[in-house]
Amino acid sequence: MEPLLIAATAYVAVLTAELIGDKMVFTAASLSARYRPAVVLAGLIPAQMLKMGVAVLAGDVIRHLPPLMVAAVSVCTFAATAAYLWPKEGAVPPTPAAAQPEPDGRRGVLLAFSAVFLAEWGDVGQLTAAALTARFHLPLLVWCAATAAMVTKSVLAVWLGFGLRRYVPRRTARVAAAVMCMVMAVLSAFNVR
Numbered sequence: 001m002e003p004l005l006i007a008a009t010a011y012v013a014v015l016t017a018e019l020i021g022d023k024m025v026f027t028a029a030s031l032s033a034r035y036r037p038a039v040v041l042a043g044l045i046p047a048q049m050l051k052m053g054v055a056v057l058a059g060d061v062i063r064h065l066p067p068l069m070v071a072a073v074s075v076c077t078f079a080a081t082a083a084y085l086w087p088k089e090g091a092v093p094p095t096p097a098a099a100q101p102e103p104d105g106r107r108g109v110l111l112a113f114s115a116v117f118l119a120e121w122g123d124v125g126q127l128t129a130a131a132l133t134a135r136f137h138l139p140l141l142v143w144c145a146a147t148a149a150m151v152t153k154s155v156l157a158v159w160l161g162f163g164l165r166r167y168v169p170r171r172t173a174r175v176a177a178a179v180m181c182m183v184m185a186v187l188s189a190f191n192v193r
Contacts, residue, residue, distance in 0.1 A: 003141055010132045010145035017124040018153045023187060024123075025157045027115050030177030032161030033168065035108035040158050042105075043112025048150035050117060055126035056133045056143045071188055076118075079185045084111060086178040087171050119188070125150065 019025065032040045129146040133139045165173065 003138065006132070006136050006138055007141050007145040010129065010142045011149045013128050013132065013149075014125045014146040015149035015152055017128045018149065024116060024120065025153060026180050027119075028112070028154050028157035029161035029164070030180050031108065031112050031115065032158040033164055033173035033177055034170075035112070036105065037158045037162045039105045039108035040112045040161075041154060043109040043114075044116050044154045044158075045151055047113045047115075047117035048154065049147050051121070051126060052129055052143055052146045052150060055129040055146070056139045058130065075185045075189045079182065080114075082178040082180075082182045082185065087174045 028040060028044060031043075125146065129142055132146075133142045136142065168176070
């Protein structure tokens with residue numbers, strides 16, 4: 001099979017797998033309701049590059065991690081993200097989101113990185129990348145295509161979340177983001193995909 005066709009296959013397969021039923025879309029959209037898109041993407045992209053690197057290198061190993069361990073790490077990550085996003089009393093005035101100053105960017109980068117890197121190991125996108133690597137024996141090519149698919153997913157999710165900031169007050173967006181992270185924690189605890 002031609003390398004360009006393998007790259008296209010990996011991109012489409014990983015993007016499709018990630019867009020259908022993946023909770024990280026909601027995490028990225030929730031974070032971008034609070035932080036500037038560049039801040040969120042600065043955390044998401046390196047996390048996704050590393051996770052896809054692990055998927056390509058580890059191949060089949062990720063699939064064999066104990067499901068309870070994967071679920072526990074995901075639950076803790078989503079719960080911690082929800083706790084951080086929950087508005088503190090008096091910390092967020094009830095004015096429209098567009099009028100608010102941007103929160104500290106370093107925290108946003110770290111939160112976005114952690115939310116993606118620490119949660120949902122062995123998800124369908126990683127397993128797809130691992131399987132394609134095992135099949136075609138072109139890890140760098142699969143990694144590039146899979147990472148491009150993850151970046152595409154992130155940009156779409158961040159665009160959605162940032163667009164909502166224009167219409168949703170900041171306090172409401174923070175509460176919604178925190179609640180969404182708690183829902184994802186519960187779904188992770190019960191291994192719902």
